Amino acid sequence: xxxxxxxxxxxxxxxINVPTGLFINNEFVPSVDSQERIDAVNPATEEVIxxxxxxxxxxxxxxxxxxxxxxxxxxxxxITGWERSRLLNKLADLxxxxxxxxxELEALNNGKPIKIARDFDIGDSIQCLRYYAGWADxxxxxxxxxxxxxxxxxxxxxxxxxxxxxxxxxxxxxxxxWKVAPALAVGCTxxxxxxxxxxxxxxxxxxxxxxxxxxxxxxNTVPSLGSVGGAALAAHPDVDKVAFTGSTVTGRKIMExxxxxxxxxxxxxxxxxxxxxxxxxxxxxxxxxxxxxxxCYNTGQDCTAGxxxxxxxxxxxxxxxxxxxxxxxxxxxDGLDDATGAGPVVSKGQYDRVWGYIESGKAEGARVxxxxxxxxxxxxxxxxxxxxxxxxxxKIVKEEASIFGPVLSVGKFKTEEEAVILxxxxxxxxxxxxxxxxxxxxxxxxxxxxxxxxxxxxYNLLCNNxxxxxxxxxxxGRELGSYALEEYTSVKAIHWNFGEKLEWxx
Amino acid sequence: MPARFEYEFDTPVYKGSxxxxxxxxxxxxxxxxxxxxxxxxxxxxxxxxxxKVFTSVSEGTAKDVDIAVQxxxxxxxxxxxxxxxxxxxxxxxxxxxxxxEANAQELAxxxxxxxxxxxxWASGTDYYAGWADxxxxxxxETDERMLAYxxxxxxxxxxxxxxxxxxxxxxxxxxxxxxxxxxxPSEFTPLSALRMCALxxxxxxxxxxxNVVPGYGDTVxxxxxAHPKIEKVAFTGSTLVGRKIMExxxxxxxxxxxxxxxxxxxxxxxxxxxxxxxxxxxxxxxxxxxxxxxxxxxxxxxxxGIYDAFLAKxxxxxxxxxxxxxxxxxxxxxxxxxxxQYDRIMGYIESGRRDGAKVHLGGGRVGGEGFFxxxxxFVDAKPExxxxxxxxxxxxxxxxxxxxxxxxxxxxxxxxYGLAAAVFSKDISRAITxxxxxxxxxxxxxxYNTFHxxxxxxxxxxxxxGRELGQYALDNYTNVKAVQVNIGTRL
Numbered sequence: 001x002x003x004x005x006x007x008x009x010x011x012x013x014x015x016i017n018v019p020t021g022l023f024i025n026n027e028f029v030p031s032v033d034s035q036e037r038i039d040a041v042n043p044a045t046e047e048v049i050x051x052x053x054x055x056x057x058x059x060x061x062x063x064x065x066x067x068x069x070x071x072x073x074x075x076x077x078x079i080t081g082w083e084r085s086r087l088l089n090k091l092a093d094l095x096x097x098x099x100x101x102x103x104e105l106e107a108l109n110n111g112k113p114i115k116i117a118r119d120f121d122i123g124d125s126i127q128c129l130r131y132y133a134g135w136a137d138x139x140x141x142x143x144x145x146x147x148x149x150x151x152x153x154x155x156x157x158x159x160x161x162x163x164x165x166x167x168x169x170x171x172x173x174x175x176x177x178w179k180v181a182p183a184l185a186v187g188c189t190x191x192x193x194x195x196x197x198x199x200x201x202x203x204x205x206x207x208x209x210x211x212x213x214x215x216x217x218x219x220n221t222v223p224s225l226g227s228v229g230g231a232a233l234a235a236h237p238d239v240d241k242v243a244f245t246g247s248t249v250t251g252r253k254i255m256e257x258x259x260x261x262x263x264x265x266x267x268x269x270x271x272x273x274x275x276x277x278x279x280x281x282x283x284x285x286x287x288x289x290x291x292x293x294x295x296c297y298n299t300g301q302d303c304t305a306g307x308x309x310x311x312x313x314x315x316x317x318x319x320x321x322x323x324x325x326x327x328x329x330x331x332x333x334d335g336l337d338d339a340t341g342a343g344p345v346v347s348k349g350q351y352d353r354v355w356g357y358i359e360s361g362k363a364e365g366a367r368v369x370x371x372x373x374x375x376x377x378x379x380x381x382x383x384x385x386x387x388x389x390x391x392x393x394x395k396i397v398k399e400e401a402s403i404f405g406p407v408l409s410v411g412k413f414k415t416e417e418e419a420v421i422l423x424x425x426x427x428x429x430x431x432x433x434x435x436x437x438x439x440x441x442x443x444x445x446x447x448x449x450x451x452x453x454x455x456x457x458x459y460n461l462l463c464n465n466x467x468x469x470x471x472x473x474x475x476x477g478r479e480l481g482s483y484a485l486e487e488y489t490s491v492k493a494i495h496w497n498f499g500e501k502l503e504w505x506x
Numbered sequence: 507m508p509a510r511f512e513y514e515f516d517t518p519v520y521k522g523s524x525x526x527x528x529x530x531x532x533x534x535x536x537x538x539x540x541x542x543x544x545x546x547x548x549x550x551x552x553x554x555x556x557x558k559v560f561t562s563v564s565e566g567t568a569k570d571v572d573i574a575v576q577x578x579x580x581x582x583x584x585x586x587x588x589x590x591x592x593x594x595x596x597x598x599x600x601x602x603x604x605x606x607e608a609n610a611q612e613l614a615x616x617x618x619x620x621x622x623x624x625x626x627w628a629s630g631t632d633y634y635a636g637w638a639d640x641x642x643x644x645x646x647e648t649d650e651r652m653l654a655y656x657x658x659x660x661x662x663x664x665x666x667x668x669x670x671x672x673x674x675x676x677x678x679x680x681x682x683x684x685x686x687x688x689x690x691p692s693e694f695t696p697l698s699a700l701r702m703c704a705l706x707x708x709x710x711x712x713x714x715x716x717n718v719v720p721g722y723g724d725t726v727x728x729x730x731x732a733h734p735k736i737e738k739v740a741f742t743g744s745t746l747v748g749r750k751i752m753e754x755x756x757x758x759x760x761x762x763x764x765x766x767x768x769x770x771x772x773x774x775x776x777x778x779x780x781x782x783x784x785x786x787x788x789x790x791x792x793x794x795x796x797x798x799x800x801x802x803x804x805x806x807x808x809x810x811g812i813y814d815a816f817l818a819k820x821x822x823x824x825x826x827x828x829x830x831x832x833x834x835x836x837x838x839x840x841x842x843x844x845x846x847q848y849d850r851i852m853g854y855i856e857s858g859r860r861d862g863a864k865v866h867l868g869g870g871r872v873g874g875e876g877f878f879x880x881x882x883x884f885v886d887a888k889p890e891x892x893x894x895x896x897x898x899x900x901x902x903x904x905x906x907x908x909x910x911x912x913x914x915x916x917x918x919x920x921x922x923y924g925l926a927a928a929v930f931s932k933d934i935s936r937a938i939t940x941x942x943x944x945x946x947x948x949x950x951x952x953x954y955n956t957f958h959x960x961x962x963x964x965x966x967x968x969x970x971x972g973r974e975l976g977q978y979a980l981d982n983y984t985n986v987k988a989v990q991v992n993i994g995t996r997l
Contacts, residue, residue: 081960082632082633086632089600089632127593130597130600131593131596131639134635134637134638134640135636136636137636138633138636138637138640138977140960148942152938440993440994443653443991443993444993447650464593464639465639465640465642482640496938498934498935498936498938498939499935499939
């Protein structure tokens with residue numbers, strides 16, 4: 001009973017078909033008990049693109065049961081690593097084939113420019129799937145010497161089981177691939193809850209899951225409200241592991257629900273308030289480019305957005321001038337326009353939130369160097385905004401929640417020690433960047449920064465084989481690289497006695 | 507201009523055409539050998555005019571090896587090696603794996619034409635494609651004033667000397683880790699290797715990264731082993747030749763070597779084995795690939811209690827082996843690869859008879875033409891006999907009775923080889939204990955001759971140096987560099 005929405009893409013004179021049902025057991029189905037729907041909105045025009053079915057708690061139950069059944073019969077240990085590898089590679093091939101259409105749908109629902117969606121988000125996603133396809137037949141345990149005359153001891157890296165994957169709206173397709181590839185490579189099955197703001201590409205990708213040949217129940221997709229589907233997964237007694245990317249506030253709830261239910265394993269990738277440090281020896285033009293990237297990329301809607309820049313006082317004025325020029329050069333507009341470098345923020349909710357911070361910054365006396373003024377047209381636009389003359393007690397600096405928009409505060413420091421203290425003065429620890437041509441300084445500072453990823457003379461760029469995740473309250477666990485495999489494996493140790501006879505009583 | 511081999515297969519197991527150049531493959535092009543010589547290819551199938559030449563390939567010389575090394579060196583410095591990220595190498599190897607699969611039937615047919623091997627193909631290219639972007643070093647904690655880390659860098663130009671069918675085992679791990687290759691296929695079986703070269707181009711492997719130089723062991727093989735600019739050589743073949751390669755490596759530039767040599771692998775079958783299964787696996791273990799496997803289970807030790815029953819069933823199974831042209835349907839065993847090999851095998855059979863062992867089955871040629879040898883079983887052989895000590899490399903085995911565990915372990919290990927071994931017993935504790943005591947690089951328990959690209963393979967003792975397959979193979983093709991960066995120590 002698959003319903004399909006025919007989505008109109010006005011600027012390109014075309015339509016895209018999007019399935020609107022819940023994807024369970026390789027089929028698109030209605031909710032078992034709910035009539036609720038979710039409207040997917042185009043943030044550039046504020047118009048509804050289409051509506052899809054909103055999953056309920058019972059739908060999550062059905063999906064989890066499907067995933068469990070698949071894990072026991074057609075997936076998990078019932079399939080060789082090599083076959084999992086082939087299926088993941090096939091899926092990568094199909095996404096590559098449909099990259100243009102997927103990019104258009106992503107741009108429509110999320111707002112980001114099509115070419116960035118296609119070449120970066122989707123390009124990286126294809127490589128992510130291929131990277132983990134390469135791991136699927138290489139999951140190795142160890143043999144361990146205990147006593148050669150008596151025992152063979154070894155470990156097996158078993159798949160954990162059914163995984164509840166909850167992904168955000170800022171990189172819908174890319175985050176989907178990060179949550180799908182390592183889990184499937186190791187042999188887990190998935191119930192995926194995409195963000196209620198950007199569910200469309202997850203549903204479209206589900207069609208490719210079928211076409212690639214994955215058995216039913218291996219990947220299930222249940223768009224729903226976070227407080228419904230997300231909460232249900234986090235609390236579900238038959239979900240073995242939950243992985244979440246999103247806000248720290250929600251991350252806490254998920255961990256709590258996991259603790260209260262079945263102590264399921266949890267990995268969290270949460271917010272950040274990531275600092276840039278610009279030292280006097282830095283190539284200022286490059287540092288400014290990377291800093292601009294850090295706050296403008298994806299319209300600042302990035303967990304590692306470099307939202308605080310601290311500049312050594314000796315080069316402060318010079319750097320700021322270059323940074324302002326770089327930021328002003330960005331063309332913010334409709335993602336379907338070729339000329340656009342960054343799109344609107346994703347929703348009304350985010351729009352109000354980000355503007356709330358900007359207004360508070362202005363009200364508390366920070367100086368606006370760039371931006372800070374709302375547009376008079378349709379669309380959830382926030383133009384890049386730079387604040388200076390900030391102080392530690394201002395909301396934009398002090399408050400722990402990330403702004404999650406293109407809002408940058410710039411501060412000063414005198415010494416390296418001071419810079420490190422400023423950078424680390426946060427309960428977050430996701431990313432950090434430092435710019436310096438002094439190699440020893442680079443070593444010292446990269447070692448001192450309390451962040452899961454430190455960029456030296458760079459920012460924001462990731463590789464699929466390099467792990468990513470947070471220190472402190474920015475998260476638990478690591479994604480990407482071989483490290484992600486650990487999040488989806490459960491180690492079993494086997495002690496095989498062949499030479500010892502027990503005397504009883506001892 | 508190098509010749510072109512064009513052939514129309516019209517056989518019960520394969521119908522299709524093939525067409526490819528048979529020159530040396532250097533720098534992405536097919537070229538003549540520098541002496542303009544050629545090597546004749548003799549088909550081994552009865553389906554074709556047996557023994558007669560049906561095509562020839564260009565013959566490489568030491569000079570061609572020089573040229574290939576220069577080309578490979580250039581490619582390493584510009585379009586491969588550390589100039590290309592692992593990700594890109596992965597994508598290219600994955601493409602190659604897909605092309606090999608698409609052309610699998612044709613490649614197998616060529617292999618059979620050359621080799622007489624019945625139809626089958628093994629990959630592993632996709633397995634190594636997956637490693638290409640996962641070659642990691644380590645960061646090592648020493649103290650906070652030092653940043654110490656390792657890099658696993660490619661070696662550079664590597665030489666590879668292969669027997670029939672081993673193409674993928676050799677080039678895949680070498681390419682995945684970023685090396686460039688000069689490869690000498692067996693002079694007896696160059697065709698499938700040359701056909702692969704077109705696929706290598708099509709997959710997007712940059713020119714010069716893989717170079718194939720057909721030629722003879724004492725010219726091309728020797729040149730590779732002694733070349734001052736080749737820093738690593740990998741060889742699969744006889745122990746005799748392996749020694750020469752190691753010697754040449756030592757005398758030239760101390761190039762790194764891995765050797766995968768011969769074996770005289772023991773298959774140990776206890777009283778409590780599942781008899782039917784043991785018989786089937788033993789048959790597969792000895793007669794697979796016409797006995798032309800380095801790890802063939804050619805010494806079968808059977809415990810006294812089931813000796814008679816085993817021998818009877820094993821003989822029956824061996825009798826059921828259908829010998830014939832590899833292109834006919836329903837054939838299990840084709841011809842041996844060449845006249846030389848055929849003569850060698852018959853020589854061993856003769857020596858077994860002369861030394862007093864008894865031919866229980868076979869012992870002769872099949873038919874009047876073609877290198878077809880009957881599956882042959884010797885009994886009543888003594889440990890010091892040649893047929894027990896030396897590798898025959900044909901469908902010839904000895905079955906030996908043993909009394910107890912201690913005795914059989916001693917007998918099984920009484921060889922300077924150590925490639926593989928097997929244990930059959932339903933008592934898993936005993937099977938594992940014995941497996942751990944057998945001196946072999948692979949021990950099969952209740953099976954034989956099963957391979958998987960993730961599981962390493964290689965020899966103890968004089969069966970070889972180093973391991974192929976699995977992650978272990980990557981170590982053969984990387985040079986570890988430790989970098990120690992001083993951050994905080996001032997003298």
